[in-house]
Amino acid sequence: MTRVAGMTVAVAGLGPMGRGIARVFDRAGARVVVCDVSPEATEAGLALIRREAEADGEKATVEAGTLRSALREATLFVEAVVENMEAKAALLAEVRAHGRDDLVVASNTSSLSVGEMGKAFGDPSRVIGLHFFNPPTKMRLVEVIKAAATADEVHENALGIVRELGKTPVTCADSPNFVVNRVCRPLYYEAQLLVMQGLEPAVVDAVARGALGHRMGPLELLDFTGLHTHLASSETAHREFGDPRYRPIPLVRGLVRNGMTGRAAGRGFYDYAVEPPRDGRGRVTRAAGPAPEGVSLNVTGPHAAALRGHPAVARHLAGDAPLVVFSCHRAPTPEDVEQVRELGRRARVVVDGSDAAWRDLLPADTGWVRLHAWREEVFAEVVEDPEAGVAVPDDTYALLDLLGAAGVRVLALPGLVADRLADCLANEAYAVVEEGTARPEDVDLALRLAMNHPEGPFAYVRRAGPVTVASRLRSLLAEIGDSRYRPTQLMRRQVSAETRRA
Template identity: 60%
Template sequence: MIAVVVGLGPMGRGIAQVLAAAGHTVRVVDATAELGRAGLERIRADGATGDLDAAADVETALAGADVLIEAIVEDMAAKRDLLARVAAAGGPDLLVASNTSSLSVNEMGRAFGAPERLLGLHFFNPPTRMRLVEVIVGAATGEATVRRALALVDSLGKTAVVCRDSPNFIVNRVCRPLYYEAQLLLAQGVEAAVVDAVARGALGHPMGPLQLLDFTGLHTHLASSETALREFGDPRYRPIPQVRGLVRAGLTGKAAGRGFYDHATEPPREANARVVRRPGPPNGPAARVVALGAPTPQRVAELARLAARQNVVLDSSDAGWAEVLPPEVGWIRLHRRADDAVFAEVVEDPVAGIAVPGFVNRLLDHLGAPSVRVPALPGLVGDRLAYCLVNEAAAVVEEGTATADDVDAALRLAMNHPRGPFETLRSAGAATVYEALRSMADAFGDPRYRPAQLLRRQAIGEARAAR
């Protein structure tokens, strides 16, 4: 197969290298013939092997080509201009794909003039290492085109997930509330290192969301947030004001030296280590852990009866307990990750008058659980991050943008999450996630926490099946 790659930035070079390594004939093109030759030299310097050549222009490269993948600047006007040239020079069976991470495939299909032959192939950075490719299907994309694209991705040894054309596609869309909630927690007084430590320790994420945003650039995130708000028109996608302030100040993350973290004073890894309490050797009797959901008069009375006889620690993330927690009871949220490791959030909130009894640390030592201190905010940190991500995933499936299996595969492969959102949902139970979101919506009065109707229906189904 002859493949043409247009645009030789980091993504285009990586895509070309992957195609050539898979045995395809690759012709690379950039804005000028000189830039094309320079790009080819960089591809080869990066260790690329296979049949690679640079063409002087798009028209020359398209002679006899089977597929064209464009990876030029993320600007619709520039892509329209390129697609007009491709439409004039390409053959009638040419498969045309865009590596866009945010722009509308439907709009590009109209610009191309043969939308049945155009779709998105969103590779992740770096393409040579990342296994996932989002296949973005426009409203007029033909089934034969989708089959050809899936076969191409398979030939590269990568995993394809299919997504209907929708703003931010799968990964960037589903992760959006993860980033929003991390920023809101910061705005509500939780230290960045604590947020990231919970994401890593409780959820098993390889990098916390705030550290990740610092790495990719807050300006990039803010621009995509504004696009999401404009495209969806839903207030739950509105950007966080504090981020706009950081961007205006030029504090855009690691490249600028400072964003959510001051990278010169205390890099994220050091900050994360500082806020995590590591368990010591077990010492003395462990307290009893009582796992309860939202507080009810019966549950409050039960907790008080138990606390009158022994040391008791409440395990819950429902902020309603802040008003009714017996003073002698400790409050934590225990998380068991996919690898069976245990991590704890310990509620300590001087503003709300919630202290940490000494027996809480003895319990954590007995369990061998690292921990962080968090205020009594709705959902605390771990469940708030996880359940808002699950809720967005449910909305993506509900509206027909992608399947649950593809959403799970996308988050595992692109973000290295140990569980996909629907695996998290099955582990926690739909009723638990639904009630937690409703509790957060009541406590915050914010439409960000409005549960997807799919979650509501699944919670009802669970209840009916249990009767």
């Protein structure tokens, strides 16, 4: 007999997460008894479970009970109540009073301390975190949080249970926000800061999808999950770490205070009655036009090799081409700028880079883009900023049409959009590994499964190169002056290793 089939599981809290978790265990053959704050809330939650299962072509065999009756035969208790430590602690004290001596307690918390819950329960060896993702019935990842006092046997059994549920477990230490929510925090922060600095949400989300391959842009995702939920999680991270890089962004505080908490409220970063995210992305994205005839291309610069090897580029290459792309994905040196000026004396030039230094150093009549060519289709950020005196020459769109590249216009902000989002996310992933919260391979797996990212942050740094990523972070630090952009020591050590090998 497997660990799950035939076991009795009690689930407390029948919001979307609790209902989904109950169904996941029910599917696996466990006897599931659910409860909520009152008999009426329990019955309403059970009715929703049955309707949701029916909508998915399933039949739920979940039972309703009180907390005491649910605990009577349960060997596993899963709490999915409100994300508040006082509420969870009060519940766990009651569970200890009425549960079996061999009862294992699992919390679905997304940010709170599992160790603190273990103390509230009174026997921390039997308390573990099982953080399912929304919706639990479909999402494959479960973060298994092993607190300092969690027994090894409890941890190993939890891993086995998660696998038997058809899910993929990733172990992490008991650290605020764990892995996915922690690593993605800079993604959300930088997206919000870009809006505060002048970009509209649709532009940020369109670039995240087109350049980074994200299934959903960060601002649309925050609207979906609820800005109040994100704000509470940010406050937890800021309080627990005491590091200014985790401080909540004022823009979100203002939205939440005005009741604009996201899609469910009808307003968040988007006004859903006026223009939903999909329409906004369509409005700001320029599709590639017909490829101009008789135009050839040359690519040079410190990062030319990868771009030259892309099929959309390779077919148009010619040594004496009238259109030249200077590819430079780090801070430009004086030699880089002089080379661009020299190229401009005999050809039309488009700079491919994201460093804010180009805002001051870009020669007149030179285009500025950031070409993302790591997947089958090329996607471009096109820099146009009247305030900074940066215009878009016709040659820039001729280049995009030649490559069949869609593009979004962005302001001349440090790191532009995609590199800034991806580099800051990767830096946080390095911090998570540096602190011993999770392993690099588990971080990559978690981001791919929970966020549907096409590659994890460590795979991204391997592709871009730690020297390049660290260089861009240092440029952000110098340009903006915020400590959130300081490269981690682990990344700096990898830079040293790569530099010595060069």
